[in-house]
Amino acid sequence: MCVTEIKKCLEEDKSLIDVLTMARTMEIAERQAKEMGNKESQNNVKKLRSIGRKQNAPSRQKEKRKPQTHHQARHGQHKTNTVCRNCGGQYPHNTHCPTKGKECNYCHKLNHFKAVC
Template sequence: MDRLPEFAAFDYADKADAGPKWEKWIRRLELLFTGMDIEDNGRKRALPLHYAGERVFDIYEAEKGHTAPNYAATKQVLADYFSPRKNPQMEVYKFRNCKQNASQSLDEYVTKLRKLSKDCEFADADNEILSQIIQNCRSNRLRRRALREPDMNLKTLLDLGRALEVAETQALTMEAQNERYSVNNIRKPPGKQRSRNPRSKDQVTKSESNIDKPCGNCGLTHSRTSVCPAKGQQCRFCKKLNHFQRVCRAKKRASGQHRNPNVCMR
């Protein structure tokens, strides 16, 4: 008789996470069956009880009842113990209420939906995932495109969603670079010159007190005598000149924001 190869026992420490660990352990054991060309049902039943360890063997003896002494039944007894069946209705509820959050990519969201769908007993999981993405994804562009094309399948939707994510990332990077370029090209105020009519101390104090207030056109802090970096620039939101999108009053009104009374107006 051939000597049995070494195989790690089942690490059963906490029943709360034993289900996924058991599924992974039994899949690895079945790969061993394939590698050793084990097809005999009796040997396949005996090996998990041998390799899993004494504690698992005791669990099987207590839980087996009148089940048949074969591999499939033995495997099911232990699977039911470590991974008790969940309530399909509750799992469907969790699936339906799963929305893509701000930090998730589309692929991460789909992975989460696939995990939730395993316990929902859907007849067509891909179709359910497709519907869930259309309803609860963050991208309005992706949603509108999917609604315009009702025959779109899940693969096509995911390809489109990934392309939109890449385009959005590139656009944000370019916009940030453009704003930094605009700020870096501010003309420096002319050097100090002697004034024939020097300002009074009160005038200097009043002028310098405005330096620490953000400008209402660019959002930066600079003195009133400096050239505003937003001068001549077009707002990407309202398309008007001489201010940036981040301080656009039309955008703030559209989003329900209130004007900050500390922001200086130009």
């Protein structure tokens, strides 16, 4: 609480308890504002680090697709066994993908393995 605020409180005939309550409230508000600023700075650092990881990571090469035949284009492809994009294993899985809830050792995101990252 600054001097001008104290003088203003005294001029308004505030009780000592009211002045102390206001001062404590202002101190708490200032402390919380500083803490919020620190947390925001930490979040900004985390964001910058994750952006740096993404830029340094090798880009995925797009697979060349085989041209579809007339029949495939009209009726769509219905493969029963394909490769899972999360684990690289056979898809569909009998139960659930083994990557569910797991963290990638390369990019540290969830639900896929390094082999398919």
